[in-house]
Amino acid sequence: MRKGEKTKQQIIIMATDVFNQKGYFGTSLTDIMNATGLKKGGIYNHFENKEELAIASFDYAIEVMTQTYANAIKGKKSAIDQLVALFSIYENVIEDPPLKGGCPILNTAVESDDTNPVLREKAQEAMSKWLRLLQVTIRKGIKRNEIRPTVNIESLSSFITSTIEGAVMLSKLYNTNIYMKHAINNLTEHIDGLRVR
Template sequence: MARNPELTKQLIIDKALPIFNTKGYAAASISDITAATGITKGAIYGNFKNKDEVATAAFELGVEIVTSEIRKRVKKVHTAPEKLKAIVEFYQEYIKKPPIPGGCPVLNSSIEADDSLPFLRSRVIRSIALLKDSIMKMVNRGILEGQIKRDVDAEEFANFFYSTIEGVISLSRIEGDSRSFFFVKRFVNRQIDGIST
């Protein structure tokens, strides 16, 4: 019985994601993906032009999984300050139990793609911009609804917030515990309280 081409493609992406996210682009091989999927190299190349295309699709799936989880958390609360704190809570849990093996795909890919993988670097830059833009919109909406002080610079806050969270995730992974995140969480939450009305 022939495989459904769309299901085959999705299987490849699903299995490639944790491989790329834990090993990195350079160390991950098509052989790793064939072993994980039980699909031949020919079938993989029948669905993707090359390893770059598989890595791109896997990265995009990883970003979608993370952003979908964030959206779920944010929808459970009502005010902009609560939404910002919900994001912080999500990432605190993320350190111990990430939804994707290997941790944050944006952080992982940004380190590796910095100079050597322009095809992936452009995707990482776009994903970071979208995440920061979402935070900025959250802050602007909070200003409009009277939940956040009117003099807050939404773009400045979004850059501070995103950079601080990504930085402490990296630090926590290197240190192997969430102690640094605990302190940064307290600091970031005080900043959120400070801009709240």
């Protein structure tokens, strides 16, 4: 990687935490300059504008989350164990989130809902990827006779996602992991109840 590409990647990595904590509109150029240690020209030498940097940072955040998902399910044999491992990524969402600021999909979806169609589309793509991961895992569980075949795959993946994202929001709002712990416990019980006995 050449020096310019390395600098660009470093800017993306450092800006990711800022965007994920402050949001697109809440992040100023000064915030990015403070995080990177670069002046305005040093940043705009690599990015046309703040939106281009925000999109690159979101893409990087999703790469980090995708790797986190892969690491969580690595070595887990059953689909149920894999699903529980995916829930557990957010177990300590306050003190030790996968990314500073919480879930980048949730943060971006809420902020860009009606204001930034490009970021909104990025959030939709990332959420679709997450839902597909859940659906593939559930489908494998059904195929291997671990999960009951009567389970509605789309409905279950939507339920899991809504529960986790809601728990992230509540935990962040009240600055306590208790809501996430409740969510994980209930999801784990629910998934366990879908086992083929």
